[in-house]
Amino acid sequence: MDQLNERTEALRLRIDAARVPRHIAIIMDGNGRWAKQHGLQRVEGHMNGVRGVREALTGATEIGVTHLTLYAFSTENWNRPSDEVNALMDLLVRTVVNELDELHENSVRLNAIGDLDSLPPGCRSTLEDAMRRTTGNTRITLTLALSYSARWELVRAARSIATAVRNGELDPDAIDERTVADHLATRNMPDPELLIRTSGEQRISNFLLWQIAYAELWFTPVLWPDFRREHLFQAVLDFQSRERRFGLISEQVTPA
Ligand code: FPP
Numbered sequence: 276m277d278q279l280n281e282r283t284e285a286l287r288l289r290i291d292a293a294r295v296p297r298h299i300a301i302i303m304d305g306n307g308r309w310a311k312q313h314g315l316q317r318v319e320g321h322m323n324g325v326r327g328v329r330e331a332l333t334g335a336t337e338i339g340v341t342h343l344t345l346y347a348f349s350t351e352n353w354n355r356p357s358d359e360v361n362a363l364m365d366l367l368v369r370t371v372v373n374e375l376d377e378l379h380e381n382s383v384r385l386n387a388i389g390d391l392d393s394l395p396p397g398c399r400s401t402l403e404d405a406m407r408r409t410t411g412n413t414r415i416t417l418t419l420a421l422s423y424s425a426r427w428e429l430v431r432a433a434r435s436i437a438t439a440v441r442n443g444e445l446d447p448d449a450i451d452e453r454t455v456a457d458h459l460a461t462r463n464m465p466d467p468e469l470l471i472r473t474s475g476e477q478r479i480s481n482f483l484l485w486q487i488a489y490a491e492l493w494f495t496p497v498l499w500p501d502f503r504r505e506h507l508f509q510a511v512l513d514f515q516s517r518e519r520r521f522g523l524i525s526e527q528v529t530p531a
Contacts, residue, residue: 279505286508290338294515296468298342299335299507300490302482303327305474305498312498318362323500325370327473332417334504336381338511342416342464346482350390350424364394367421368401375405382414388460389423416464423460425484432458461486469514471507473499491517 276284303324310320328345335343348363371385378385385405394402402421435458439445445454456462466486472478475496479487493510520528 279503283503283505283508286505286512287338290508290511291515292339295339295511296514297340297465298344298467299340299469299471299510300344300346300467300483300487301331302346302470302472302480303499303502304472304476306500308474309498309500317359318366320500321363321366325366327499327502328370329374330503331507332383332415334507336383336415337504338508340415342418342467344388344418344420344461344464344467344483346423346480347419348389348421348423349481350422350427351481353393353422364398367419368398371401371405375408378405378417379409379412382412383409384412384414384416385409386416386418387421388418388428389421390427391421393422418461418464420482424481426481428460429485431460455485459485466490468519469493469510471495471510473497473502473506489519489521491519 306320306324307317308320309323310317313319331345332343347367352363353360375385385402387402387406391399391402402419432455436445436450436454440447461483466488467483467490470479470483470487470490471493473495475494477494491514493513495506495510497506518525518528
């Protein structure tokens with residue numbers, strides 16, 4: 276075993292299996308800066324970012340995480356130069372096609388959230404085929420947030436709730452947190468308990484704003500193409516060392 280694997284294994288063994296977050300969300304950031312540091316084109320940073328996706332998924336599966344959600348393309352990313360946008364879409368399609376058999380063999384369910392209608396038709400149909408094929412898989416759900424932003428999702432939820440009220444299907448007084456959650460793209464998922472962002476930036480960038488109300492946040496300077504299982508395990512260990520109070524006081528959470 277090489278040194279990285281030894282270190283990773285040592286971290287993994289320290290994780291308390293009973294307190295693994297069910298859902299981890301990741302803002303994958305730093306592909307462009309990684310490419311620049313290596314004297315490469317930005318798109319090569321994204322291509323190398325696929326390794327980070329593999330590592331995060333493998334690590335999450337190994338420790339029993341049941342939902343992994345990756346911010347792959349934001350609504351705002353459409354404003355990037357068209358070459359980069361096209362290259363990202365191609366990469367997405369190629370990656371899903373190349374990895375699909377392995378995802379399926381490992382019982383990974385592929386899911387996507389966001390304004391999928393805005394994706395190029397080929398990209399959308401590849402994703403839909405992959406989602407259909409893996410729909411019965413139960414080990415882990417890998418959700419790609421594509422053409423996604425939390426404000427887009429909340430506006431859409433508000434419209435759909437208003438429509439239900441107008442149609443007489445919903446009493447406004449009966450609207451509660453559950454109603455809102457049920458109108459979000461994540462309606463069948465537990466909320467993320469841990470949110471990771473790479474590349475040293477410390478902001479949320481319009482990602483899962485409703486769902487991360489109680490999530491623990493973990494930031495690392497590591498650029499996404501350099502993200503390894505080791506980093507995921509560090510984040511989970513840090514998560515397990517924190518006291519999550521949900522607005523209560525310490526003694527209520529861990530009675531003496
Ligand atoms: C952020 O880095 C990354 C993205 C906008 C795209 C993420 C895409 C991948 C990791 C490719 C593979 C993904 C899948 C799901 C197959 P950035 O470009 O914002 O980097 P910068 O801030 O350094 O410029």
